[in-house]
Amino acid sequence: MPANSPRKIIHVDMDCFYAAIEIRERPELAGKPVAVGGGSGRGVLTTCNYEARRFGCRSAMPGFKARRLCPDLIMLPVRFDLYRAESAKIREIFTEFTELIEPLSLDEAYLDVSHLHSKAAAIAWEIRERIRERTGLTASAGIAPNKFLAKIASDWDKPDGQYEITEDRMDDFLIPLPVEKIWGVGKRTAEKLHAQGVKTCGDLREWKESLLMARFGKMGSSLFRLCRGIDDREVNPDRERKSLSNENTFRENIFELEEAHERIGKILSELIEDYQEKCSDREIRECFVKLKFEDFQTTTAQKASHRIDVDLYADLLEEAWHRGQGRTVRLIGAGVRFVSAKKPDSDPNQLEMFDS
Numbered sequence: 001m002p003a004n005s006p007r008k009i010i011h012v013d014m015d016c017f018y019a020a021i022e023i024r025e026r027p028e029l030a031g032k033p034v035a036v037g038g039g040s041g042r043g044v045l046t047t048c049n050y051e052a053r054r055f056g057c058r059s060a061m062p063g064f065k066a067r068r069l070c071p072d073l074i075m076l077p078v079r080f081d082l083y084r085a086e087s088a089k090i091r092e093i094f095t096e097f098t099e100l101i102e103p104l105s106l107d108e109a110y111l112d113v114s115h116l117h118s119k120a121a122a123i124a125w126e127i128r129e130r131i132r133e134r135t136g137l138t139a140s141a142g143i144a145p146n147k148f149l150a151k152i153a154s155d156w157d158k159p160d161g162q163y164e165i166t167e168d169r170m171d172d173f174l175i176p177l178p179v180e181k182i183w184g185v186g187k188r189t190a191e192k193l194h195a196q197g198v199k200t201c202g203d204l205r206e207w208k209e210s211l212l213m214a215r216f217g218k219m220g221s222s223l224f225r226l227c228r229g230i231d232d233r234e235v236n237p238d239r240e241r242k243s244l245s246n247e248n249t250f251r252e253n254i255f256e257l258e259e260a261h262e263r264i265g266k267i268l269s270e271l272i273e274d275y276q277e278k279c280s281d282r283e284i285r286e287c288f289v290k291l292k293f294e295d296f297q298t299t300t301a302q303k304a305s306h307r308i309d310v311d312l313y314a315d316l317l318e319e320a321w322h323r324g325q326g327r328t329v330r331l332i333g334a335g336v337r338f339v340s341a342k343k344p345d346s347d348p349n350q351l352e353m354f355d356s
């Protein structure tokens with residue numbers, strides 16, 4: 001590839017992944033509104049098919065709310081083993097094209113195909129075709145010179161479609177693009193920008209980098225670059241999450257162990273949700289609880305486990321709590337550490353780099 005030619009990045013995202021697999025397994029459900037998860041009423045939907053989305057049902061919505069929006073909604077239990085197996089088949093297909101694969105979750109990955117001669121759009125087409133043939137599922141793809149644009153593009157012609165943003169069409173695409181679509185811009189940043197009259201990437205380009213940095217800190221500089229379509233992040237096959245955790249700092253310190261037990265419940269349910277959403281393909285090796293005491297000293301209690309075991313967290317909480325010897329607690333955290341998913345022959349130095 002000549003040094004200056006644009007990179008060819010593909011972002012592949014399966015369509016309503018868990019729901020699509022369940023419907024493939026039970027063809028009688030095709031065309032009906034179907035969700036996965038949320039069945040107990042208090043739980044949340046992991047996802048739902050497009051029929052259910054027409055009623056307003058969404059991922060992470062409590063089951064009772066989804067049922068209210070769509071009384072005929074069919075809610076199915078979650079079967080992670082099945083989704084993991086499908087995910088493995090899809091990753092196998094990616095490896096037939098490139099080794100530069102960076103999975104983001106069970107159903108999403110970036111691929112760098114810059115080194116291949118074929119057009120990126122043709123490769124994306126072929127990948128989606130093979131996915132359909134071997135799994136019976138549909139995928140959408142985004143093709144662009146960088147990760148930021150490829151990810152936005154995969155959403156553009158969803159489901160079962162693909163969209164390419166070439167370098168010469170980048171500005172046409174970006175100028176009217178709402179700032180909410182920028183990677184890292186959440187609800188709060190979007191509100192802040194809207195309040196300043198900034199609705200689109202085009203509006204954002206009016207701002208100097210120094211001003212953006214003054215208003216948004218380090219993120220300001222990334223906003224400056226992303227609204228111009230500049231994103232140099234590499235597709236990184238070695239990137240590997242080593243742990244996942246969730247923590248909460250309280251407005252008032254906690255005095256009683258009993259209250260700590262109550263508080264950890266919510267932290268754990270969010271941890272479980274996060275795990276299911278981001279890394280349910282990863283094998284857990286250890287659970288831990290972290291406490292920060294009134295004097296800002298922290299302690300961590302941990303134990304080997306293969307799952308997010310609520311009873312184990314209760315024990316770990318007590319163990320850590322007693323180390324405080326009467327001190328009150330200002331923060332509780334709970335998390336899991338993972339078994340490395342990397343092949344033994346991969347370069348251990350690379351792993352260290354991303355762990356720091």
Ligand code: TTP
Nearest residue numbers: 013014015016017018046047059060107276277
């Ligand atoms: P997504 O790709 O966000 O959603 P999706 O594949 O269901 O739908 P889309 O067609 O819009 O891509 O997430 C992939 C899977 O991850 C999804 O099928 C279920 C799971 N998931 C959760 O468990 N919780 C969540 O909050 C989200 C967003 C996804």
Ligand code: MG
Nearest residue numbers: 013014015107
């Ligand atoms: Mg998806």
